[in-house]
Structures are given as structure tokens and as C-alpha cells.
Amino acid sequence: MLSSLTNAVATAAVQVPADTVVYGPWHGGFAPWFLLFPLFWLLVIGLFIFVGRRTWRRNHQWTASQGAEGVLRERYARGEVDETEFRQRLEVLRSGESQKR
Numbered sequence: 001m002l003s004s005l006t007n008a009v010a011t012a013a014v015q016v017p018a019d020t021v022v023y024g025p026w027h028g029g030f031a032p033w034f035l036l037f038p039l040f041w042l043l044v045i046g047l048f049i050f051v052g053r054r055t056w057r058r059n060h061q062w063t064a065s066q067g068a069e070g071v072l073r074e075r076y077a078r079g080e081v082d083e084t085e086f087r088q089r090l091e092v093l094r095s096g097e098s099q100k101r
Contacts, residue, residue, distance in 0.1 A: 069090065
């Protein structure tokens with residue numbers, strides 16, 4: 001059994017062309033195609049990180065600017081603030097935003 005396996009491996013090794021054994025799969029030249037796959041995945045991962053961070057920042061800035069108005073709207077909806085007080089406070093909040101910018 002072992003001798004037949006050894007004979008099969010030896011026969012397969014003899015049948016391999018000599019240039020494949022000497023040069024490998026590049027046939028005399030070096031082609032760095034194998035570097036494209038990791039580079040591609042690094043670019044994809046980097047793109048996801050870039051888009052994710054940008055989206056998070058934009059949402060964070062939007063919620064920070066809409067925070068006070070949102071709380072005021074909720075208080076008006078619950079009935080804690082009447083309409084005139086709501087409009088006055090909303091006007092004060094919006095005038096404060098224009099002074100910041």
C-alpha cells in the first residue's frame with residue numbers, strides 16, 4: 001500500500017514540467033496580482049468607516065441643533081406649555097441659533 005502510494009507520487013513528480021518546478025506559477029516573471037485582493041478589501045472597509053463616521057457626525061450635529069426645539073415641542077404636545085409661550089420660546093431659541101452662526 002505504501003509502496004504504491006510512493007510510486008504514484010514519484011510518477012506525478014516526474015510528469016510535472018520542469019519550468020513549473022523552477023519558476024513556479026509565474027513562469028519566469030513576478031506578477032503581484034495577489035496583492036489586489038487585500039487592497040480591494042482594505043479600500044472597501046475604509047470606505048465603510050469613512051461613510052459611517054461622516055453619517056454619525058452629521059446626525060450628531062443635527063440632533064444637537066434640534067435638541068432644544070424637540071424638547072419644547074414635546075412639552076407643548078404634553079400640554080405643559082401653552083401656544084403663546086411655545087411661540088415665544090421657539091422664537092428665542094431660533095434667534096439664539098442665528099447669533100451663534
